[in-house]
Amino acid sequence: MLEKIILISGATAVGKSAVLKHCAAALSKQHISASIAKIGCLSTPDIPSLSQLGLPTLGATSQDICPDHYLVSNLCELWEWAESQQSQYLFIETAGLCNRCSPATQRMVAICVIDGTASCKAPQSLGPMLEQADMVVITKTDSISQAEAEILEYQLSQVNPGAPIFLVDALAGYGFEPLVAAIAAAPAQESFEGDSLRYAMPTGVCSYCVGECRVGSAFQQGIVSKIDVNRALNERCPHE
Amino acid sequence: MNSFKTQGLEAQLDNGENPPSHNEAFDDGGTDSSVHNIGTHGGTLHSGASLSIDIYPGQGKDKSPENFEKITLETGKVYALVGTTGSGKSRLISDIEQLCNADSLTKRRVVMRGCAPDKHLIAHLSQNMRFYLDVSVEEFVAMHAQARKVERPGLLEDVITCANKITPEGIEADHQINLLSGGQTRALMIADLAQVCPSPLVLIDEIENAGIDKIAALKLLSGANKLVLMATHDPHTALTADARIHVAGGKIDAFIETTEAERSFCKELERAYITLQSARKQLVTGERLA
Numbered sequence: 001m002l003e004k005i006i007l008i009s010g011a012t013a014v015g016k017s018a019v020l021k022h023c024a025a026a027l028s029k030q031h032i033s034a035s036i037a038k039i040g041c042l043s044t045p046d047i048p049s050l051s052q053l054g055l056p057t058l059g060a061t062s063q064d065i066c067p068d069h070y071l072v073s074n075l076c077e078l079w080e081w082a083e084s085q086q087s088q089y090l091f092i093e094t095a096g097l098c099n100r101c102s103p104a105t106q107r108m109v110a111i112c113v114i115d116g117t118a119s120c121k122a123p124q125s126l127g128p129m130l131e132q133a134d135m136v137v138i139t140k141t142d143s144i145s146q147a148e149a150e151i152l153e154y155q156l157s158q159v160n161p162g163a164p165i166f167l168v169d170a171l172a173g174y175g176f177e178p179l180v181a182a183i184a185a186a187p188a189q190e191s192f193e194g195d196s197l198r199y200a201m202p203t204g205v206c207s208y209c210v211g212e213c214r215v216g217s218a219f220q221q222g223i224v225s226k227i228d229v230n231r232a233l234n235e236r237c238p239h240e
Numbered sequence: 241m242n243s244f245k246t247q248g249l250e251a252q253l254d255n256g257e258n259p260p261s262h263n264e265a266f267d268d269g270g271t272d273s274s275v276h277n278i279g280t281h282g283g284t285l286h287s288g289a290s291l292s293i294d295i296y297p298g299q300g301k302d303k304s305p306e307n308f309e310k311i312t313l314e315t316g317k318v319y320a321l322v323g324t325t326g327s328g329k330s331r332l333i334s335d336i337e338q339l340c341n342a343d344s345l346t347k348r349r350v351v352m353r354g355c356a357p358d359k360h361l362i363a364h365l366s367q368n369m370r371f372y373l374d375v376s377v378e379e380f381v382a383m384h385a386q387a388r389k390v391e392r393p394g395l396l397e398d399v400i401t402c403a404n405k406i407t408p409e410g411i412e413a414d415h416q417i418n419l420l421s422g423g424q425t426r427a428l429m430i431a432d433l434a435q436v437c438p439s440p441l442v443l444i445d446e447i448e449n450a451g452i453d454k455i456a457a458l459k460l461l462s463g464a465n466k467l468v469l470m471a472t473h474d475p476h477t478a479l480t481a482d483a484r485i486h487v488a489g490g491k492i493d494a495f496i497e498t499t500e501a502e503r504s505f506c507k508e509l510e511r512a513y514i515t516l517q518s519a520r521k522q523l524v525t526g527e528r529l530a
Contacts, residue, residue: 117372120383142334146364147384147432148373154387174334177343 002083002090003188005075007104009094009129010113011122015139016093017046018170019113019179024053024091026180035087037078041067041095056085064211067095069201071103079192089183100202102128105195109134109186112160116140116152116167123155128199130156133163135182142169290315291354291361291440291467293336298348300491301328306348311485311495315354315440316464320481321471328490329471330367333443336469337364346490352441360388363439365429365461367446369422377428378413384436395435402431402460406453408524426452434460444470448477453517455510476513479506 006023008016017038024034035056038044044059051057058081062070071094082090094103104110112133114122117140123130130136136156141149153165164182168175204223212219293313297306313319321329328346335348339357342349355361373380381396392398396413403411407427411420420428430452433442442461447454447470454477462468469485472478479502486494498506519529 120373120375142366143368144372145366145368145429146337146362147380147429147436148371150387151373151380151383154383169334172331172334172345174338174340174344177341 001088002079002192003088004109004183004186005079005082005090005092005105005107005189005192006109006111006183006186007092007094008111008113009102009104009133010096011099011115011118011126012096014096014113014115014118015170016096016113017050019111019137019139019168020091020093021050021053022168022170022173022176023180023183024055024089026176027089027184028053028055030180030184032089032184033085033087034089034091035082035085036091036093037081038093039067039071039095041097046093056082056087062095066101066201067097068101068103071095072105072197072201075103075105075192075195099125099127099129102132102199104129104132104198105192106198107189107192107195109183110198111135111137111183112163113137113139114152114156116144116149120148120151120155123152123159126159131160132198133160134186135179136160136163136165137179138165138167139170141167141175142171290465291352293441293467294351294353295332295336295492296349296351297492298335298342298344298346300346300489302489304491306491308492308495311492313467313469315467317483318458318462318468318470318481320478320484321469321487322473322478322484323487323493328487330445331490332485332487332492333364333366333445333469333471336441337362337443360437361439362441362443363433363437363461364443365426365433365445365447368425368429370425371417371420371428374416374418376413377411377415377417380417380428381432381436384432388436390436399428399431399435402434403427406430406457406460423452427457430457430460440466442466442468444468446471446473448472448474455513476506476509479503479509 008020010016020036024036027034036050036053036058038046038050038059040059040061042061042063044061047057047059060074071092078092079090102110110133112126112130114130114136116138138149138152138156149167153167156165166175166179166182168179204225206222206224207220209222292315295311295313297308299305321332323329331346335344335346336350338344339350339352340348352361375383377400378396381399385391385395400411400413403424404427407423409421409424411424411428417425417428444461447457454474458477458480470477470481478484479498481498483495483497485492486496522529
C-alpha cells in the first residue's frame with residue numbers, strides 16, 4: 001500500500017533526477033519499493049536514465065498546460081498507478097519552471113533541490129517551492145567552497161527556517177545517507193483522499209493561456225495585469 | 241595487516257576497538273564482522289578531551305577491502321596525504337569532511353571523537369580554484385561571518401591582510417569574488433578559513449596550488465589546537481608533517497611517520513624551496529636569474 005508521496009522539485013538542471021536516483025536506489029537496498037513519475041512540460045529526457053534503476057517509472061508531459069497544474073490534476077491517477085505497482089513510496093519529479101507555484105500538497109514529503117553553484121540570490125526567488133518545502137537539498141557541493149556552502153545554507157535557513165538542509169554530491173554519492181533516513185522517517189499517510197495544496201495556484205486565466213498569439217491590448221481578455229512603469233521604477237530604485 | 245605498511249607510530253593503528261555505527265541499515269556486506277558491531281563510544285561528548293578522528297577501513301577502486309583496522313588522527317599534529325593523481329586523496333578528504341558512514345563510494349567510516357559531531361568543527365580547503373558566488377569580497381566575508389555567527393570588528397581587514405600575505409596579486413574589498421584569479425581565489429579561501437572558521441579540524445587539498453606562498457599559508461592554518469590533514473604532491477610540504485598517509489588505488493596503503501633523517505632532509509628541501517621562490521619572483525618581475 002502506498003505510504004508516501006515524495007515530491008522532488010527545483011529549477012531545471014539542478015540535479016533533481018540525480019537526487020531521486022540516489023534516494024530510490026538507497027531505499028531499494030532497505031527493501032522499500034518505490035515508483036517514479038517524472039512530469040515534464042515538452043519532454044522527459046530523464047526517463048531512460050531513471051528507468052535504469054529497474055523500478056516502475058513513468059514519464060508524462062503536460063504539453064499545452066502548466067506542468068504544475070497538470071501534476072495536481074493527475075495526482076490521484078499517479079497514486080493509483082503507484083498502488084497498482086505495489087509501491088510503498090511514489091517519487092514525483094516536477095518540471096521545474098516558473099517558481100510561481102508549487103504542486104506540493106499537505107501530505108506529501110516536499111523536497112526542494114537547489115544548485116550549489118547557482119547565485120546566492122536564488123533562494124529569495126524560489127517562492128513556495130522552497131518556503132514550504134519539508135527538506136532542502138543542495139547539490140553540486142563538490143564544486144563549491146565550504147564558505148559558499150555555508151552561506152547558501154544560512155540563506156536557505158532564513159527563507160525556510162524549519163526545513164533540514166542536506167548537502168550532497170550526486171556524482172560521487174556523498175551525503176545521501178541522512179537524506180534517505182529523513183525520507184524514511186517521514187510519517188506514512190493512511191490515505192491521500194481529501195489532500196489539499198499547500199499554496200494556491202494563480203487565480204487568473206488570460207488570452208495567452210488559451211492560445212492567443214497576437215500582441216496588443218485589443219487581443220487581451222480575461223484577467224490581464226498591466227505593469228505600472230513608474231511604480232516598478234520606484235521599486236527597483238528605492239533610494240532615487 | 242600483511243600488506244599494510246606501517247612505519248613507526250604503531251600505537252595509532254589500534255586493532256581492538258569496534259567502531260560505532262550511526263546507522264545499522266548501512267552495515268551491509270561488511271568485510272570483517274568484528275568491525276561491524278555497534279560500538280559504545282560513538283557520538284558521546286567527552287568534555288575537556290581534544291578532538292581526534294578515527295578512520296575505519298572501506299574499499300578500494302577494485303572493491304577489495306582496505307587492509308588496516310583503524311587509523312587515529314590527533315589534535316596538534318599535521319598529517320600529509322600522498323599518492324599519485326587519481327589514487328584517492330581527495331576522496332579520503334571528502335570522506336572525512338562528510339564524516340561518512342559507509343555511505344560514500346569508499347564505504348569508509350569516519351568518527352569524530354572528543355566532541356559532538358558538528359560540521360562547523362571542520363574547515364575544508366578543496367582543490368577549487370574559483371568561486372561561484374556573485375558578490376564582492378566585502379559581502380562574501382560579511383555573509384560568511386553571519387552564517388558562522390562570527391562577530392568581530394575589523395574582520396574584513398584581517399581577511400584581506402591575511403590573503404595579501406600569501407598572494408602577490410592584491411585583493412581589495414570591492415573585488416567580485418567570482419572574477420578573482422586562481423591565486424587570489426585560493427588566497428581568499430585560505431584567509432577566510434583562518435579568520436572566519438576557527439575550526440579545529442583542517443582539511444587541505446593541495447596547499448601549493450596556484451602559486452601561493454605555501455609556507456605562509458600553512459602557518460595561518462595550523463597550530464597546537466588544530467588537527468591538519470593536507471593532500472600534497474610536494475616532498476617539502478609532506479615532510480613538514482608529523483606523519484603521512486599513502487593512498488593507492490583508492491585505498492589507504494601505508495601510515496608513515498616522519499623520521500629524524502627525513503626532517504633534516506626537509507630542511508634541505510626548504511632551502512631549495514626558498515631559492516626557487518626567489519628565482520620565481522625574479523622571473524615574473526622580468527629580472528635576470530643569474
